[in-house]
Amino acid sequence: MNPILIDIVAVAIVLGVIVFVHELGHFIAAKIFGVRVETFSLGFGKRLMGFTAGDTDYRISLLPLGGYVRMAGENPMDQPSGKPDEFLSKPRWQRFIIAFAGPLMNILLAIGLLVPVYMREYPHNPVLDRPAVVAEVQPDSPAAKAGIRPQDRIIEVGGNQNPTWETLFMQTAISVDRPLSLTIDRGGQVVHTALTPIQDGNSNPPLVGLAPEEVTRFGEVNKNSPAEQAGLKPGDLALAVDGRKVLDPGNLVEEIQAVQPPLDSVKLGTPGKTITLTVERNGKSLTLPVTPTLAENVSKRQWMIGAAFTSDTTFLRLPFSEALQHSLQDNKRYSMVILDLVGKLVSQKASIQTLQGPVGIAAVTGEAARAPTLLPLFSVTSLISLNLGLLNLLPIPVLDGGMILFLFIESILRHDVSTRIKERVYQAGFAFLLILMTVVVYNDIVRAVVVRN
Structure with a gap:
């Protein structure tokens, strides 16, 4: 099936379910309090079929993009008739x-959907739970321009004290193109900076240029490669290169490149300088002499040993x-x-x-729908x-x-706000949302064009 068609179908189904559950919350609460519900529709537009009860x-309506309750x-702009089963006749x-029941149902749906996911496969990356101690800084990256160095410990980010790597990554994700305040512990010296x-790209996380110190474990070892000839095995843990501690997979690659001859001075397939790789295997430390070979890697030359890394x-x-406990915790963290x-x-x-709009949401949803x-x-x-x-739940009219x-305002005033004032405020709220949606959709299209080019 065409990927664009998959995106459209997937986002229609997902948004349909979410909006339907939202309206179901309003419907159930209204029925409990005796409010007359005139219409409960699955979908929008022309009525296709249905029945009347009470x-x-x-x-069921023509466009399956959620639903609505009337x-x-x-x-609030209509003149109430005063009938006891009308919404405006009910106590505040x-x-x-x-009003609250709709958003509440969405929050409960979010919690409920993660439970079967976590019962099937709950991803746990121990690196994300560790303090944000920097192992590597990419040259010319935002982190490098902020003056961050390897071995720096980030002790505050955006008001969050002693952040883990997960907290740091979440804060950078919502601070694109805006300075994010950082406080760093550099060998006992406190340094303040902004990142x-x-x-x-449209689907990649923001570029920061920081890497955590993490386990560097080897996965597949290519046959007849320098790594296999040196005795390297899948599962081996890299500890050091020529006596220098390995901080992460990227650091190991850099250490190997740093001691080799210039890339343009030799031909592809030429052996380089032998390095001493210290690894841990079954709790024991081993020293392996490995001679990298110059090879082509993603359209560029690189000294390679013929072994891949694997994640922990x-x-x-x-x-x-x-699963329920982790779902509650994760949804709380995402909410924050x-x-x-x-x-x-709001504070600029x-x-x-x-923000991502319908185009971005459709891309993410379609990618998830194509998973096995x-x-x-x-x-x-x-x-x-x-x-x-x-x-x-944001206090925006509409x-x-x-x-x-x-x-809340009417409860304090102890009388209803005039219909004229409500009408003007709701019109302003609708205009605000329309402008916001236009800007967000424009951003979606620009991102898509940039990525395609």
Whole structure:
């Protein structure tokens, strides 16, 4: 199937499920409090089929992009008739619950979707849980321009004290093209600086140029390669090169290149200078003399030993209780990141280019849909649902949070805000969302064009 068609179908299904669950929350709460629901539709547009039960028309509509609930008297611009089963006739606390129920269902969906994912395969990378001690800084990268050096320990990032690598990566992800404050411990000296991550394609994480100290473990060893001839085995752990500690896979590659002859001075296939590679195998330290060979690697020349690296990420099958616990923890952490991003956008400490619109969401969803299992699609749907739930709670008219804000104001004033004022505020809110959506879609298209070129 055409990849673009897969993206369109996948995002339609995912957004359809998320919006349907959102509206189901409003529907259930409205029914509990006796609000007359005139229409509960799966999809938008022309009615295709359905049935009527009580006062409600349950229908399937033409466009399967979610659904909607129409409650009697819910439009704040309409003049209420005063009937007891109308939305505006209900006490404010009941209207608050009805408004809140939609976002709540999205949050519960996000939590629920991650549980079967984690019961099947919960990814655990021990590196992300470690303190943010820098092993490597890429030349000319944002990290290098910020003056960060190997062995620096980042003790504060964006207000987060003693961050792990996961916290650091999350903060850089929401600070594209905006300075991110860092505090560094450099051998007992406290250094303050700012790091500005830059965009690195439509689907890649922002370019930062930092690498953590991590285990450098060998995976596949090519037959008849210098590594095999030296006795290197899959699973061996690299400790040192010529007596210098190996900090991470990239550092090992750099150490090998640094002691070899210039790339342009020899022909491909020529043996280089022998290095002494210290590895750990079954708890014992071994010293192996390895002679790299000049080879072609991704269209560039490089001294290679013929062995690949493997990740220490493990995939666990968690029992239900642990899967639920991790889902709650991860959704809480993602929520803090989303709210932090909203705060940075408001204070202009983050760029609106950080946001992805329908095009970007479709690309991510389509990529997940093409995976061999449904687990990636569940994970993506969970994150989108959480985003929708939290963003709907923002105090912007037209959103559920705008209605909740009006209910809060009216509770303090002890009378309803005039229909004229509500109408003007809702019009302004609609215009704001329309402009925001236009800018986000424009960013999506620009990113797609840049990546394609």
